[in-house]
Amino acid sequence: YNTFWHEYKVGVAAGATAGICQAALPPVCKAICLGRETKTSTHTCGKLTTGVTVPQWSYILMLRNLNSPETYFQAAFRVQSPWSIKNPDGDNPSAEAVLKPVCFVFDFAPTRALRQIADYGAGLSPETPNPEQAVEELVKFLPVLAYDGSNMTQVDAGGILDIAMSGTSATLLARKWESAILVNVDNDTLRKIMNNPDALSAVMNIEGFRALGNDIFETVVNKSDAVKKAKKEKGQEITPAEKKELTAEEKEYKSKRKQIQEKLVKFATRIPAFMYLTDFRENTLQDVITKLEPGLFRTVTGLTVEDFHLLVNLGVFNATHMNQAVFAFRRYEDSSLSYTGIESHKGLRRYGLYDTVVAVDDDAIA
Numbered sequence: 001y002n003t004f005w006h007e008y009k010v011g012v013a014a015g016a017t018a019g020i021c022q023a024a025l026p027p028v029c030k031a032i033c034l035g036r037e038t039k040t041s042t043h044t045c046g047k048l049t050t051g052v053t054v055p056q057w058s059y060i061l062m063l064r065n066l067n068s069p070e071t072y073f074q075a076a077f078r079v080q081s082p083w084s085i086k087n088p089d090g091d092n093p094s095a096e097a098v099l100k101p102v103c104f105v106f107d108f109a110p111t112r113a114l115r116q117i118a119d120y121g122a123g124l125s126p127e128t129p130n131p132e133q134a135v136e137e138l139v140k141f142l143p144v145l146a147y148d149g150s151n152m153t154q155v156d157a158g159g160i161l162d163i164a165m166s167g168t169s170a171t172l173l174a175r176k177w178e179s180a181i182l183v184n185v186d187n188d189t190l191r192k193i194m195n196n197p198d199a200l201s202a203v204m205n206i207e208g209f210r211a212l213g214n215d216i217f218e219t220v221v222n223k224s225d226a227v228k229k230a231k232k233e234k235g236q237e238i239t240p241a242e243k244k245e246l247t248a249e250e251k252e253y254k255s256k257r258k259q260i261q262e263k264l265v266k267f268a269t270r271i272p273a274f275m276y277l278t279d280f281r282e283n284t285l286q287d288v289i290t291k292l293e294p295g296l297f298r299t300v301t302g303l304t305v306e307d308f309h310l311l312v313n314l315g316v317f318n319a320t321h322m323n324q325a326v327f328a329f330r331r332y333e334d335s336s337l338s339y340t341g342i343e344s345h346k347g348l349r350r351y352g353l354y355d356t357v358v359a360v361d362d363d364a365i366a
Contacts, residue, residue, distance in 0.1 A: 013044040025052055032056050035083070036099070049075035055083035059104040062113065069120035079103040110146075114155075115164040117144065121157075122324055129323045132157045177272055181321045183264040185257055187224060190217045192314045199314055202307035208263045216256055223253040264316065270301045 011031050018024040024047045031040050035056035042048070042057070045064065049071075057079045066072040083100035087093050107113035121135035128134040136157035144155040155163075193199045194217045203209055227250050234242060294305040301308070311317060 008039045008041050011040055011042045013042055013047045015045075018044075018047060021047070022052060024048055025054075028054065049078060052078065053081045054078065055081045055100065057081070058083075058100050058102075059106060062105065062107040062109075065109070065112070066116075069116045069123060072116045073120055076105045079105065111163060114144070114160050117142070118161055118164040127320055129320060131324055131327050132161060135160055177269045177325055178265055179321070179325075180261055180265060182268045182318055182325065183261060184315050184318055185261045185264070187221050189315050190221050190260070193217055193311075193316070194221065196310075196314065198307075199310050199316075202303065202310055203316075205303055205307060206263060206267045207302060208266065212256075212259055212263070216260065220253045220257050220260065223249055224257075227253070267301060267303070268317070268322075 009031055011028050012018065013024040013028060018027075024044075028040075028042050028048065032038055032054070040056075048054075060076060060079045062072070062075070066075065080103055082098075084096050084098045087095055088097040089095065105113075117138060118131065118135055121138035122128075122131050125134035125137060139155075139157060139160065144160060145152045146155050193203055200214065200217075204214065227246050230242075230246055231238070238246075297308070298304050312319070
């Protein structure tokens, strides 16, 4: 007969009766009071998970399946607020008593939680080529503890990625290669393509681009510049008719920019097929494409090595995000094969990413 929870008062901050946004907070604070003599547990389906500070909250149990790392950690950070008392004994103004030395985030779905950490860590350090290093920086401030039934042990960055990636479905992995962040279609990049005849010719060799026409790049750049200039010049004096015209032109160039983006992303989705077919694992994908398997690359993607290399140098493809996508592919490939009892590359010491190499066992970069 467990009497522990009998001492707790449960507050429900959910439903229409709880109030909207911060209106749900006063009843919670009233129940907590100063927090030193009371024991409370607040239940919510989304309210009070962002934008509020309740110092007395010391743990959060995640039961909701939050897929966005930003939303997940916004909720988790509610328990991170410090709770202390200045001059607790009334005789030393500089003294401070810490009432909440630690806080905890509990999650019923470990794989989901670790995947959130992996994604959030990568998002905090987008320029870090090695995802393990990015996660390592995050867990310095947010240690991850695993309970094996008798002991609590800290999980390092490599362990987090192993668990997170082994739980990655083929569908989720495919999304990394269908992501718009893999390619750059800003005006500066499009100008580089327009001003380089070889680059323009290379892009036209990518499936679907010829149907868009050679002038699509010039149309997007010129119209977006013209709309931006007109908005700046007109300011608040713009007439409804002019605003309507600018809106129509804005929709047109944004639609065409998206078409360019979609064709480039469609090309990027062929790269995993190339990786499946090649047997090189410790070389960078860039080296495999340009030096080791150039013929295979053209067969799979339809683009010559020279054309691809030119587009990479112009910044059409985002190397940082390509590294992360290749890393996820390598981890998923290994875990999928090891699950069936196959060790495909015995003695593998390094993962070749897109344009860098990382060690399998640690976070060194060669």
